[in-house]
Amino acid sequence: MNIPPPTRQRVQISTGDVPNHKIQSLASAHPFTQQLNVVFPANEATQSALSTLETAYVKATVELSSVFAQARTFVQCDPPSTLTILSTDPHTDDSWCLDPRGLLTLHLSPESYQTLGPTGKKLPFKAHAEKHTVALPLVPNPESVSNQAKTPWDAALAAWDQRRAQAGEGPWSVLYCANDERATARFANDNKHGELVRRVRCDVRTAQNVRVPVVSLPARPNADIDAGGAVEDWEADMGSLFEWMGLAGLGAQRLHANDRVDPYVAVYDSPAPSVVGDVTHLRWRGFLSPVFVQSVIDAVVSSTSSPQFVSITSHAFPAAPVSYIPQTKDGKPAAKSPPRVPNPDGEDAWCMIVARQVDSTRWCFAESIGPLDTRWG
Known part of the structure; x- marks a missing residue:
């Protein structure tokens, strides 16, 4: 039996400090959202602020x-x-x-x-x-x-x-x-x-005794003066963080501190350093307006009592004729969108991690799209 190869995906990662214009216009740039996942170390104030957000379609x-x-x-x-x-x-x-x-x-x-x-x-x-x-x-x-x-x-x-x-x-x-x-x-x-x-109401789940990473979001090293593979190491570290966020959103057993899976079946190590604690996962699923999505983003970014990190993962409708609306230099939506082939089996998702550092708040943003999307050429 000839099994077709998996669809090739393209991923782009960027990072920066809060506040940032990209975060402020993030939802309007991605107009069609079908699911929003928010993951963070258990925090009653954050859960209370976010879980009350509702919408309709x-x-x-x-x-x-x-x-x-x-x-x-x-x-x-x-x-x-x-x-x-x-x-x-x-x-x-x-x-x-x-x-x-x-x-x-x-x-x-x-x-x-x-x-x-x-x-x-x-x-x-x-x-x-x-x-x-x-x-x-x-x-x-x-x-x-x-x-x-x-x-x-x-x-x-x-x-x-x-x-x-x-x-x-x-x-x-x-x-x-x-x-x-x-x-x-x-x-x-x-x-x-x-x-x-x-x-559309928030679905709340909590996982106990999970290995939770202590998140650090350094800037991408300068590729022109890269020494000792710093860029490659940075990409690997960021990739492992996004992988953990995805597994947490799935409620994966591999993240539990008492996981004893057979190494011949699966092997996974949480990003280091990590601590054992509880993790909260919030999910909204439906046809979510950009205004609602931005309200979730703003609540996460503006909170003064947030946990050490919060991740927001958005899944779009890959069959939509328009997936991305570029922003002009003055912050307004551009008149044209990158051409793409609508495909219900395609990939169109983004994930943003917001982390509280010692003297600042930083974000790291990853976008994943399919090959039949000209967003990046």
Whole structure:
């Protein structure tokens, strides 16, 4: 039996001091989040502050033409959009999303692209060059009147919905949420989805007698003056810390101080130095708005009674047409996102560790993406 090799992933690690503009805009740069894990040495104050954070989203079916027609009710100039929407239909090669910029992005198969008739861009991957991405700004007056007249989007999208209905595909399956629970409920009620609102509450778990690392986050050594493999050692140390955070989020037995697994089955050593203590794991799972994700990040960073470290791990929707929104020099979201191939089996995650040092608070950030993502070229 020929087993295909695992998908090659790319990881990038950065570090710095708190406060930092990257942390302040972290959630808005990653607009579609399906799970958030927070891990830290047991601390009652931190658990109490974070576990009360809640949000809500809606899982429903909609017609894309209806979303387009209602855009003026939730897409403004500043902020651009109060609503985030992601299509999740597993029975089609087409997908779309509306991100916080008020940008509607369509990922189209060759057939849909030719039938719909918009002007888009081919994906820069040889195996997927026949697919296109179309970006449609819904912000009021983003284009001139003449350009809008050339692109009758309302008619084109309505005809697309009609063709889907005739083919037996029906409306689009979507997840959506607004910036706060009340706005989410208001939009849901306006679309007769009031009974479909799903609340997201924190799931709290505690692991006892765990080998907990004492976290230190030094800056990356200068590669130009690297002596004795300092960069390689630093990457290995950071990698082992992120590995521990991932295992803690899974509740892995290997982290327990009394673990006696057969060395022929598994071997694992926690990062040194370490102490034996309890670890708290908080998890939110659903369709999490960037505003909610940023509220968790801000609560962790601004807390004055935090434990020695806190890690936040985010898992995105790898099948989303847009995964990352770059930030401009003035801190605003860029108009264009790096092209990518939506893939439900792909990788799109980040993890940030915030650690209290002797005289400062530092962070270390790791991003993991698949090969069909041009975020880093």
